[in-house]
Amino acid sequence: MAFCSNILNAVGWPYWVFFLLSLIVICSVFYLRERRIRQASTKEISRQQQLIHLEMHAFQAQMDPHFIFNSLNAIHHYILTTSTDLASLYLTRFARLMRLLIRNCNKQWVNLEEDIEALELYLQLEQLRFGSQFDYKVDIAPEVFQQVTFIPPLIIQPYIQEAIWRRLLLRPAKSGGCLHIRISRQHEMLHIRIEDNGISQEPLSPESHLARGINIAAARLSAINERYNMSTGITQQELYNDLKQPSGHVVIIKMQQAATRESAM
Template sequence: KQNKPKEGLKRILPTIAEAEKLGDKYYITMAKINSGWALSILKDYPSAEENLLSGLQMAVANNFNSSASEAYSHLAFLYESLGEFPKALENLKKKQLFSEKILNEENLRYTAELIVKYDNEKKESQITLLEKENEIVKYKLQENQKIMIFAGILLLLLGGLLLIWYRKYQLNNEKKVLMLEQQMMRSQMNPHFLFNSLNSIKLYIINNEKENAVYYLNKFSKLIRTILSNSREKEITLKEELETMELYINIESIRFSEKINYEVIIEESINTQQIKIPSMILQPFIENAIWHGLSNKVGDKFLKIYISSKVKGSISFEIVDNGIGRQKAQEIKENKVSKQKSIGLKLTKERLDNFAKNINKEIVMEFEDMFDKNNEPLGTKAIIVIPIK
């Protein structure tokens, strides 16, 4: 796929018959999917659809999940090009399901590898313990070494208990981090956000605003792919985090009548491609600024992120909005019939504490209310200081 569809077709199509002779189902599947993609680019939509559906059928039949995900993606593009947006959305959803299935399979493989590794270590530990016990039996036969044997047994028992305690501590810590990451991912991809985003895009389709519908649908799909991809990584670059936040704000913006004026100001000395931070760590603060500060504001809405290195060995974020302020937001929340408890910031604090603990440093996470000279609220500032390695 190098934007040369005609050349690609010339190379791929002749090889399909040979692959069929050899019974290479994976190659046939990918060849048909790639041919379908090339034909879509060349606007031969009937042939493209035939090849993509054929390749999809083989991928599903043979459990080629990555290929099936790719086929659904190309079918979404095809139907989008034909203006058949419901089909495009349906295939995009199916692609999402396969992407999640691939991710789940990878997680299961990873878990299985950990279990095997733990079992091997346990067996080695048992073998070592048996060898030590054999030595102790020999020592017991020598009366003049009884005291030394007794001391050795005590030391072995103490060492074993310390080893068991340390191993249990490590496992509990790893389990806690994993649970935090899973809870954070669920809070970022909650059903309300997904439903409201898709509903907003659907309104563009209903109102025949095709360009807006396609634009935001692409942004939405890219955001979901990015969240799923980043969920596999404990840390990502600052550049990747900022790109993901821009996607998130673009999706949130379509649910307002006025656009959110978003700006990032980065200190010149900061290299965003080298600095690594926990993935999606800024999202709860931005979500908080939008839904508690800006959503009820009338007029221009501003959201700015200032990034600096004020403290050596750390990076500072200041997320500033010109919303209604925390006091007014709390009053509005108290008057609502349904009060949903937000856990995003609490989970973020625990994730940051775990991240900082690994490098023996502390984090800062606080909020400041901003007022004008008449003591009227000007907005809220969230300050986050994260240590970097």
């Protein structure tokens, strides 16, 4: 106190000026701290709202009325012309797919096993409609444990839908299409590789249903990357054979894996 008193006397400040300045400094520090807390809270709320908005749009993209109508129409055709047992099988698969989509629409994370089940059901229903125009194969590497590997739902499917509708179904022979989905782990990154031997096409129109689904999937990955500080990325490229002729297309989705589900929730 004697030291402070000597300083005040040296500069000619009365005590009340010193305490007033100290009070202003303290109030300013608390104000700036509260402002930073409010800004961080507002930013986090905005991120959550953005994710919810994107998840709802992803669900709407999955519940494509054309896909639902065409699937039911194909099942109806089986009932009338082929086999009621086969129609019942596909109707059960359709109901299971709808149940999975509705159950997962408000989730940010599902285990890989659930997501692959939904993809398999979707692919089976598309094969019901298009027969031998394409075959598919899903490979899960041994190092990927599906029940404890968590990914955002409705991320992979838009790229599979694009591969089928924009490339495989447009092959001139109307047969021999191949869709290969391989999921592996490299270090801490999950690699989802979607490869097809379809026909190369011009870029999608931004207003098309397929483009919206893909844009939503990419935006959701970007939002998840920002919120959880998890490295994610999507790359696409054309494939060529030995004669330098186009032979297909590949999409690779990379996602850094959280140590546990709780750390990513």
